[in-house]
Amino acid sequence: MKRVIVCYKWVRDGADIRVDERTRTLNLDKAKWMLNEFDRNAIEAGVQVKAATGCELIGITAGARTENSAKDALSRGLDALCYLDDPLMERADSRTTSKVLAGMVEKMGGADLVICSEASDDEFAQQTSARLAALLGYASVTYVQGIEVSGEVLKLGRKLEDGIEDVEVEGAAVISVVPDINDPPMPGIRQILGAKKKPSTALSLAEIGLTGEQAEPQLRTESVLAPEVRRKKVQLSAGGASAADAVRSLVQHLVSDGVL
Numbered sequence: 089m090k091r092v093i094v095c096y097k098w099v100r101d102g103a104d105i106r107v108d109e110r111t112r113t114l115n116l117d118k119a120k121w122m123l124n125e126f127d128r129n130a131i132e133a134g135v136q137v138k139a140a141t142g143c144e145l146i147g148i149t150a151g152a153r154t155e156n157s158a159k160d161a162l163s164r165g166l167d168a169l170c171y172l173d174d175p176l177m178e179r180a181d182s183r184t185t186s187k188v189l190a191g192m193v194e195k196m197g198g199a200d201l202v203i204c205s206e207a208s209d210d211e212f213a214q215q216t217s218a219r220l221a222a223l224l225g226y227a228s229v230t231y232v233q234g235i236e237v238s239g240e241v242l243k244l245g246r247k248l249e250d251g252i253e254d255v256e257v258e259g260a261a262v263i264s265v266v267p268d269i270n271d272p273p274m275p276g277i278r279q280i281l282g283a284k285k286k287p288s289t290a291l292s293l294a295e296i297g298l299t300g301e302q303a304e305p306q307l308r309t310e311s312v313l314a315p316e317v318r319r320k321k322v323q324l325s326a327g328g329a330s331a332a333d334a335v336r337s338l339v340q341h342l343v344s345d346g347v348l
Contacts (some may be wrong), residue, residue, distance in 0.1 A: 089141045089237055093199040094134040094166065095189055095216070096127035096149050097208045098157040107314040114312055121153055123160050126205035132272035133235060133265050134203050135165035141237050146170060146196065150188040152178040155290065162283035163275035169288045170196060172296070174303075181305040182211070186219035188303060191296030193224060201242065202226065202262040214264075219255075221262035229255055229263045 103120035131147065138145045147161050149300070150172040157168050170192060177188070183270065193199060198269055204217035221228035234245030246253040247266050275283075320339060324334040342348045 089143045089240075091144045091146065091197075091199045091202045092134050092137055092201045092203065093193060093196070094127075094131050094145065094147050094203045095220070096131060096147055096157075096161060096205070097124040097210075098122075098149055098151050099208060099210045100322045102209060112316060114314065122199060123157060123158060123164075124205065124208050124210075126207055126209065126288060128164065128272040129267050129269055130203045130205040130265055131161065131166065132270045133165045133232075136270065137201065137203075137237060138165070138167075143200070144168075146199075148189060148192050148196075150174075150177055150185060150192065151180070152307050155288075158288045159280065159283045160275075162286045162288065164272065165279075166286070168286055170291060172287065172291045172293070173220040176293075176303055179305050179308075180303075181307040182213045182215035182219055183307075184303050184305045186223055188221035188293070188296065188298065189216070189220055191293075191298055192291060193220075195291065195296045198224075198260065200260055202260075204262065204264045206231070206264050206266050217262050217264035224260070224262065227257045227261040228286040229261060231280060232263045232265045233269050235263075235265075235269070240317055256348070294328045302346060 098121055100116060100119040101122045106115040106118070108115060134145050137143065145165065145167045147166040147169045149157060149161070149173070152173065152175060154171040154173045157171065162169055172192060173187060180188070195201060202220065204220065207214045217230060218228050228328065229244050229246065231247045232244050233247040236243040241257055242257040242258065242261060244255045246255055293300060324337045329337070339348065
């Protein structure tokens with residue numbers, strides 16, 4: 089195995105997103121950007137494959153403000169980084185993202201293995217890895233919990249609801265890994281400083297053979313609203329009711345609401 093590519097996404101930190109209680113709209117003004125939580129597991133999976141095989145490990149990302157992701161991503165064990173930064177990608181759906189990532193992989197000369205995470209923190213569509221495999225013509229394996237490389241064969245464990253499915257793949261593949269495949273470590277000072285010396289290459293849509301029209305998403309988001317929470321404000325102990333009466337009243341309310 090000579091080259092492994094890890095796909096990751098640069099997303100808004102959900103902890104910084106605020107909700108306007110009057111309009112239920114999201115305020116992103118103070119939301120910092122961060123490496124997608126699930127993709128940290130994907131990068132660490134790549135690092136472990138590199139340790140076992142000595143392969144070249146490259147990270148790729150496509151989105152908005154992706155240049156700012158370089159230090160964090162490279163400090164986690166990648167050898168190099170290739171990023172595409174285009175405002176159009178802020179509206180990207182899974183189709184657009186997969187098409188752009190496929191173009192980036194092909195521009196780099198392909199890979200023996202492409203690792204994706206299960207999903208992104210923001211969309212959680214769980215479509216990119218399968219779409220990417222179809223576009224590249226690679227084998228596709230999802231929900232991977234374990235990776236073992238034996239010569240030219242990938243031995244993978246897929247996490248299912250009722251157990252683990254063992255899969256063997258020979259040839260190029262795109263896999264998506266689940267979060268419990270590993271526990272990614274926090275980069276230390278040495279890794280953070282070393283990230284500055286690693287190569288980071290920018291690509292444009294034109295360089296991967298796409299026009300802005302070809303990268304236009306098929307899905308359009310009309311609005312994003314926070315869920316509306318309404319409380320009944322039922323006081324069970326009103327009028328000095330005893331604890332037993334309050335419990336009976338609670339059970340009656342739960343039954344009438346279909347909870348019990």
